[in-house]
Amino acid sequence: MKKRGEETKKTDDRVETLDRELSQMGIRIRDSDDRKVRDEVFDEVTLYALYKLAKKKVISAVGGSISTGKEANVFYAEHGEGEDCVIKIYRIRTGNFNAMSDYILGDPRFSNIRKTKKDIIFAWTKKEYSNLSRALEAGLPVPEPIAFDRNILIMGFLGEGGVPYPQLRLAPPDDPEGAYAEVLDLITRLYQKARLVHGDLSEYNILSGGGRLWLIDVGQAVTPDHPSAHRFLFRDIQNMNRYFGSRCKTLDEHEILKGIVGEEFFTP
Ligand SMILES: Nc1ncnc2c1ncn2[C@@H]1O[C@H](COP(=O)(O)OP(=O)(O)O)[C@@H](O)[C@H]1O
Ligand SMILES: [Mg+2]
Known part of the structure; x- marks a missing residue:
């Protein structure tokens, strides 16, 4: 002791x-x-x-x-x-x-x-x-x-001014269609240009301010060669469709996934 x-x-x-x-x-x-x-x-x-x-x-x-x-x-x-x-x-x-x-x-x-x-x-x-x-x-x-x-x-x-931008969940968009398109564009560019899948995308990990949306909290993001990359990507898309589903018309989840990863890599 x-x-x-x-x-x-x-x-x-x-x-x-x-x-x-x-x-x-x-x-x-x-x-x-x-x-x-x-x-x-x-x-x-x-x-x-x-x-x-x-x-x-x-x-x-x-x-x-x-x-x-x-x-x-x-x-x-x-x-x-x-x-x-x-x-x-x-x-x-x-x-x-x-x-x-x-x-x-x-x-x-x-x-x-x-x-x-x-x-x-x-x-x-x-x-x-x-x-x-x-x-x-x-x-x-x-x-x-x-x-x-x-x-x-x-x-x-x-x-x-020392005040952090709010999370998307606390700042529901005035133009949900526009915000939905913006989020899909971010997920697509993250995959195709940065070669990353966020993996924990939700209205908590998107900040809204300065006239745009921001991605944060990317510790868990993985590269496309991670064995679960497509599963994580699909889950991110589902989360966003769930959030926007009650606010605007959303696209089919499988179609979005296919559009991002390309038909040849698509495994449902
Ligand atoms: N770079 C940043 N600028 C302003 N606020 C931030 C920033 N990073 C995080 N935050 C705030 O802190 C919260 C938690 O950060 P996050 O990275 O999501 O950590 P956690 O892993 O705890 O979810 C965010 O939802 C956001 O409100
Ligand atoms: Mg977070």
């Missing part, structure tokens, strides 16, 4: 030191007096990653919480000369990471990673970063990937 107590104390000391270092660089974790957020999000590994990013001057401030999801917390932050950005932190302690393993292990880009919880989370963060890069290079409206370290992803802020 004594040994364990000593270990805990050492960890606490290291956490405190990192915290102090971060404070000295002007980075205060705003929720730090909230014990639960502290313990669940800002553990030693995370503080260290934050420290490294601050040291490299990738981030200069961490602001308020934007979202607490199943696996990650999203915070408003600043980088460079006070430009808006977002920091997404995958929780190592309480993240639901079982689903992550399935996606990662089928992806040939990540076939040789070790399989501990931490490794999978780090690989996932890297995967979200590279998926954003691929999508952005192909001209898709996604947040700009800025940096990543361990379980932390830094990306461009989608919003105005």
